[in-house]
Amino acid sequence: MISIESLHFAYPQHGFKLQIPAFSVPPGQKLAVIGPSGSGKTTLLNLIAGIYTPDSGTIEVADTGVHELDDAARRDFRITRIGFIFQDFELLDYLTVLDNILHPYRITGALQLTPEVRQRARELAKQMGLGDKLQRGAGKLSQGEKQRAAICRALLPQPALILADEATGNLDPENKTHILDLLFAAVDQRRATLLAVTHDHELLPRFDRVVDFREFRAAGSA
């Protein structure tokens, strides 16, 4: 699913450099990425998603050379093929839960908002336990509910790859387990690949594979 080779990336503003000689994730794998803060975990997610472009090297996601795409193509690729889950949920308070789930469809021409999509959004929300909260403002949800809505938003376009950046970082232990259960179930059901950045070592046994970012630091010269 993901194949990275000879990747070099540096932030122009500060001296941080990320170098990954080789890294790959097979389809359907649930991978956890751990490592100290500032080691480049989020940067890796942004590179895979095409938010950043590498200085050199290749990034391929499901046979698409992300590093070769232009701006518009990278955006289309991101919104159609990748589901992004953020630590702070990043829901829009002025929209209802349903509108937040459908939001990606309203901000790009690459996705078509059809009645079938709306129906799928409702079913997904129901599956995540938000069936009765679809018309509620996002600002009125609990933390756990917010993350469930954010997961629905990420999954609705049926992406092949889900990138989760500290997705459980702001949740209490009970919610953390529950959200992860829901996320894993959804990923399994869709046979998607999950790459999750986390600091929570308690959750690691549940992943298929764990990558410690210090490996790359050791290999590179960050």
Place this chain on the structure above:
Amino acid sequence: MIDSFYIAWKYLVFNKTRTAILVACITLIAVLPLALEIVLDESEHQLVERAEITPLLIGARGSALDLVMNSLYFTDEVPELIAVAAADEVMDTELAAAVPLYVRFHARGFPIVGTTLDYFDFRQLELRAGHPFASLGDCVIGASLAQQLDLKPGDSLVSSPETVFDLAGVYPLKMKITGVLAPTHSADDLAVLVDIKTAWVIEGLVHGHEDVTRTTDSSAIMERTERNVTANAKLMQYREITAASPDSFHVHGDAAAYPLTAVIVLPHNDKSGTLLRGRYLGENSAYQIVPPAEVIDSLMTNIFRIRHVLDAVILLVGLATALALMLVFALSLRLRQREIDTISRIGCSRSTIARLLLLQSLCSLS
């Protein structure tokens, strides 16, 4: 595009208080100069139009503006009074017709205009209902007044006493409404038009009372001789002119000395007008003759000066508001930076983000 509108609309509805305040500020700043312009234009139009069709006015020496404003627009500021003789003098010259005006009293806050039926012809007033005043105590009311007070021919209207506690002053007179004017979009719409003598009745110069020779109340009689009867204030005064009482209303003293506030002078031609103006030029003349158009023109010149200042002030306020709005939008952008970053990370293009923000701003402004 429709989805962008949808999101923009949702944002504005969610922030409805902030949006409402913003919209109110923008509307106020946008509408204020426009409303001011419309009101000033309309006022100017009405002032100038009425002044231009009134050739000349004769009144007591003093403020020409007060004279014109009272005579044409029935303002409360009453000019020095002149005598009926002033109107007679004009008629005697055979250079012009004269329409007397006595604009001093009020009925329920609306000006009572004492004049003659010539005023109707001069102003081309048409009646929407009823007929012109024909007897003492009759009145014709303006269209707006009739609407505001819900009055019609056959109803009555009582003049207001000048001062409530002045027992010897002007008593209220109950007037019968004989007609309602068609709308004129002028001061006549809010006027109570009465015969000049009815105005004098209100003042008490023409009055009616019970017959002193027949009164049974001996305490009202101060002195009775074979040729003369002197009564005191106890004698019953008529405050309404009914079918039975008009004959009892009578004039005391010289009618030529009765008061007017102004005389509308209608010269037969330009030459007559010029000749008439010449007659009143001398400083010894007790009267002044003024062309209302010139007086209003002078007033408008001053108003225009004030208007220019006002325009400049509004422009500055508008500019300050525009800057404040720019600041508000800039701060709003900063506050929403995280939201912008998020939708950008999801895959929204910069142009779509710009369109969303622009639509939200335009929706606020529209």
